[in-house]
Amino acid sequence: MALFEYAPAPESRAVVDIAPSYGLFVDGEFREAGSGKSFKTLSPATEETLSEVAYADAADVDAAVRAARTAFASWSALPGAERAKYLFRIARILQERSRELAVLETLDNGKPIRETRDADLPLVAAHFFYYAGWADKLSYAGYGRDPRPLGVAAQVIPWNFPLLMLAWKIAPALATGNTVVLKPAETTPLSALFFADICRQAGLPRGVVNIVTGDGATGAELVAHPDVDKVAFTGSTGVGKEIARTVAGTRKKLTLELGGKGANIVFDDAPLDQAVEGIVNGIFFNQGQVCCAGSRLLVQESVQDELLDALKRRLTTLRVGDPLDKNTDIGAINSAEQLARITELAEAGEAEGAERWSPPCELPTDGYWFAPTLFTNVTQAHRVAREEIFGPVLSVLSFRTPDEAVAKANNTPYGLSAGIWTEKGSRILKMANRLRAGVVWANTFNKFDPASPFGGYKESGFGREGGRHGLEAYLNV
The missing domain is CATH 3.40.605.10 (Aldehyde Dehydrogenase; Chain A, domain 1)
Known part of the structure; x- marks a missing residue:
């Protein structure tokens, strides 16, 4: 209930x-x-x-x-x-x-x-x-x-x-x-x-x-x-x-x-509840059909379990359905072709050994729909970690040190966006300088302003x- x-x-x-x-x-x-x-x-x-x-x-x-x-x-x-x-x-x-x-x-x-x-x-x-x-x-x-x-x-x-x-x-x-x-x-x-x-x-x-x-x-x-x-x-x-x-x-x-395959990097000193909201906004805004979506979650090992528990709880509250309903969080996928692309890559993630999870939700019978999806036990070799899915699918990887986080975040042919979650301003500035991304958000994600340049x-x-x-x-x- x-x-x-x-x-x-x-x-x-x-x-x-x-x-x-x-x-x-x-x-x-x-x-x-x-x-x-x-x-x-x-x-x-x-x-x-x-x-x-x-x-x-x-x-x-x-x-x-x-x-x-x-x-x-x-x-x-x-x-x-x-x-x-x-x-x-x-x-x-x-x-x-x-x-x-x-x-x-x-x-x-x-x-x-x-x-x-x-x-x-x-x-x-x-x-x-x-x-x-x-x-x-x-x-x-x-x-x-x-x-x-x-x-x-x-x-x-x-x-x-x-x-x-x-x-x-x-x-x-x-x-x-x-x-x-x-x-x-x-x-x-x-x-x-x-x-x-x-x-x-x-x-x-x-x-x-x-x-x-x-x-x-x-x-x-x-x-x-x-x-x-x-x-x-x-x-x-x-x-x-x-x-x-x-x-x-x-x-x-x-x-x-x-295209993009943005990394959302969460350190162990991050405000986790705020980070969960940023993660949700980063990958489920517009059903993940965003070129700068935070589709790769890189979380520090010591807080991974705590963060994932909180994230799964949050995903169970997302409402999928009629896009014209003001209560709806997740609308329809734009086309049958895009839905087929998302479905194919999600199935590839399962076939390659990643663990798939979605909150219980009832999808409408008409139209093009895909449930919010989370992949854990993901490696950098998995297709869900390398290819742009352009859908509500999040791949979770872990890291131990800032150097490892930078290496994993930059291990992509793309370079459009990234997010950093930490309480330390010095770490934000140092990480942002090392990430090969055109836009780096700090303790937020998917924020736009006409006065701010965007590109990759x-x-x-x-x-x-x-x-x-x-x-x-x-x-x-």
Whole structure:
């Protein structure tokens, strides 16, 4: 019997009006795909069809790039203070429509409404506010007295944070005077199309932002287009390598934010109850579908048993179910393909000898679901310790000394994130300096701010998004 019983608290779907079909957003207008092709976008929690979306081919991508190129001349010529007005306006509209957009994101992505409402949407608006503030101060950003925009930016974003990744890409691009052609992920296109409507509502000049929907082939056409000056991609390492090969030898500027296998390191002097909350947030936020997830728990041997007991107790309180219910902690996996990937790697962990544990929980019969999962007796050779699972699966390893913790944490082809849990500030600073990770959190995890740069090393990509550093990728410096 659970300690607390929660009455259902569903958020109303009535606040969002999803049309039966959507076209491409090119040159300030929605239009059908030239081929007439479309594809369906589903709700991962129920497998219901939410809408049909136009499928962009090479001709559609070319039209969007041409629209962006035409708009670039006048947009880049605007004084920074004028560009800032548009970004401020977009930010305010995002705030005004935040409840609608949070419900939309939850329907299309599967993540809990508590996350879209309290984390995603506030951060989306904050990024536009932040970069609006930079638009008239570029001469003081440290990139020369008169930094110039690059031109047309091709941006390809993933499905795990559809609207937030859009904000990370579009806000700095517009602030610096570039125009944009963005391709959202094929499983989560709706919030980008709603954002296109926000651009119209804000009076953004035609062609400054263009949205082309489709699958990987559409993204490949956009990346390879000869009139694109800048490519920004967030997604898998495999696709990132393909993009790097495509762009190699061209004049295009490239930034990549790819996969991760973050280490969450807990020392014996850490505040264990606080660490448990950080571990849960690090790997079960957005069902673990986070590139910087703390998917490897490295715990000092002397407190391993105590920490694992507390962690298992905490996992039994997590509520899995309807993402629109405000009580839900763990929502749906984004797609059948992603669920199959998670399932395959979890089964590999068991087959290789790791001990699997999940709290008792009843999964819905419709949709794509995976119970929160913990693996102990894991070695560094196990696939669950080496490969990015991108799901609610935590692998636990132990260490005895700080040197061993550093060696194990860095024993990965990735280098995106890490967490350190200890009461000693000197240890935090020393460890952070030795970890090959682009972001290191201290006594917390998965905290983001528009003023803070984010990015990785090694196979986690290169370049930074967010903060002053995020301007550089869109400037000729």
